[in-house]
Amino acid sequence: MHLYGTQTVNDKGHLVVGGCDAVELAREFGTPLYVMDEAFIRQNARAYVQAFRERWDRFAVAYAAKAFFCTAMAALAHQEGLHLDVASGGEIATALAAGVPAERLFFHGNNKSPDELALAVASGVGRIVVDNLYELSLLRAEAARQGARPRIYLRLTPGVSAHTHHYITTGQLDSKFGIPIETGDALAAVREALRTPEVELVGLHAHIGSQIFDLNSFRVAAARMMAFCAAVRRETGWTCSELDLGGGLGVRYTAEDDPRPIEELVAVLTEAVAEQAAALDLPLPRLVVEPGRSIVGEAGVTLYTVGAIKEIPGVRTYLAVDGGMNDNPRPALYQARYEVVVANRMRAERVRRVTVAGRACESGDILVHDADVAADVEPGDVLAVLVTGAYNYSMASTYNRFPRPAVVFVQDGRAEVVVRRETWDDVRAHDVLPPRLRPAGAAEEAAATGAGPDAVPVERG
Incomplete structure (x- = not known):
């Protein structure tokens, strides 16, 4: 045990x-x-921050809120110096309610709604991770409406299939997430973002999956993203100053699992990026990672x-x-x-x-x-x-x-x-029972007992 x-x-x-x-x-x-276990959560968060501090000058560790989130978790992550990876308007609202500054949020999602993009722009979310060109067009219009110029990443699929369950792999070509590199769509998206004055393209993002034990998958993904950065620089003159490599480090659920230490993952990522930067004559980018499961699982x-x-x-x-x-x-x-x-x-x-x-x-x-x-x-x-x-x-x-x-x-x-x-009352709190569906006499009984207009009468035997 x-x-x-x-x-x-x-x-x-x-x-x-x-x-x-x-x-x-x-x-x-x-x-x-x-x-x-609060102490254990803090220990894992600090392990990420410390490992990067020892190896990299410019970095951000963004806790992936989707793993576990509430206002207390948002506040704890912020106390530990983490940014937050949020994926909905609800997660943005939760983070803001916990006192997390909007500029420390990375906003994800493959189909962000116009209302969510409006919230992100209005609140000053630090980075909006654009998943597709339709979203870029929505964001362009919203930014123009608000007179703002949000900073964005483009989410790409690097063609790396992590060895995990197929429901939680996201970096391969066939994925609902991101813009594929190998088809040429990613380069076209970069060009489109660069000629969109309402946004500022500052970085690129990739996430290859979740519950990953093979760190070589991360190494390959980092190398492919850096190679793409070099190609973009040659083709457009734009230099990627921020590289977000997502999360996905696995944890031990059973005795058969063999997770790698947080420090080992950080070493693999920083070494891969540094090697490629030297080989491709690229400046070192600000590195971003988005761990979730490995912090709270x-x-x-x-x-x-x-x-x-x-x-x-x-x-x-x-x-x-x-x-x-x-x-x-x-x-x-x-x-x-x-x-x-x-x-x-x-x-x-x-x-x-x-x-x-x-x-x-x-x-x-x-x-x-x-x-x-x-x-x-x-x-x-x-x-x-x-x-x-x-x-x-x-x-x-x-x-x-x-x-x-x-x-x-x-x-x-x-x-x-x-x-x-x-409570049971919480579960039915948003139910509405139209008057036409109420049993005969229910409205009169509700009025007599002082119950609200949506109260459901109790059947008495």
Whole structure:
């Protein structure tokens, strides 16, 4: 069993995260519960910043908000000197609400809406990463309307296919993201951006995928981007002063995973860019990276309460929990694998093989296949799924109208709610029941009881 960050086991045999007993966290805040190890998040953020400081003069580490985001996370990242990679108007608004200066935001997305581009220009977002020429035309019009001149990157696809799940590879030719280099479209896009006076082209961007262990993929991508920078300089005279190489460093979900250290990734990127700059007679650019999973992934634990245990002799044992694909859709989306422990039986031998099932009305709602847990696990125990800090809370849904879980930050024995648990009222808060669909007498009853115009009457038996 592998423990992450500040995780330990106390004298009660309970899992401890950030100095907090996981069983007590479940009792105090309820389950399902996302627990984020704040000290570990900060440690990973600092590792990126320090590694670049030792190797590169001009750089930016932009935390990829899509991995896990709320106002507390935005504020934490900003405290640690990180920029933010945001991909929607909602993420921009969250960052600004947390006090992050707009100029420290990199705005991504393959189909940004006119309203989102208007927000980005009006708030002064630092870099808008333009994904296609249609977006460039929208941005041009919006910049002219506001009398602004936003700084932009062009997102390119360098033709590098990272060795990861095909749903999370993005650098190959066949991708919904970016402008391909090998077809000549990227060079044409650079020319178009340079003759668009309403924007200032300052850099280029590429992101080859996510959950990557083979660092050579990053090396190849960096080399191809630098080669393109040289070609652009020859053809147009424009010099790329900022190069954004995205994120994608993998983390350890199971014993079979072999992630590389943050420092090793930074060494590979800086060496590749420096070598190519020397060989191609290019100035060293400002280097930007956008890590997400490698900052928060291993720092997260999701706690569940064990419910029904269903044994099918000769087939399998199902262990049901009070969450599932609503709070962690990754296993259903792309067969993601996790390790689990019984948080209140950490010293027990893990000899009982179970399939951890969620409670959504889907046969595919399976969190973990063939997990080994304590032999005496029983209903009411606390099950902990490890390494759930990335793409769990951020992809959660209210399918079956299950409310989304709370999120707590833990550090030095202190637990703080940073996202409150949703309620049934929250789930239906945006519902509107037209008067024509209300049961007879409902309007009169609502008026008599003082309920609002959208109140739904309670059926009484």
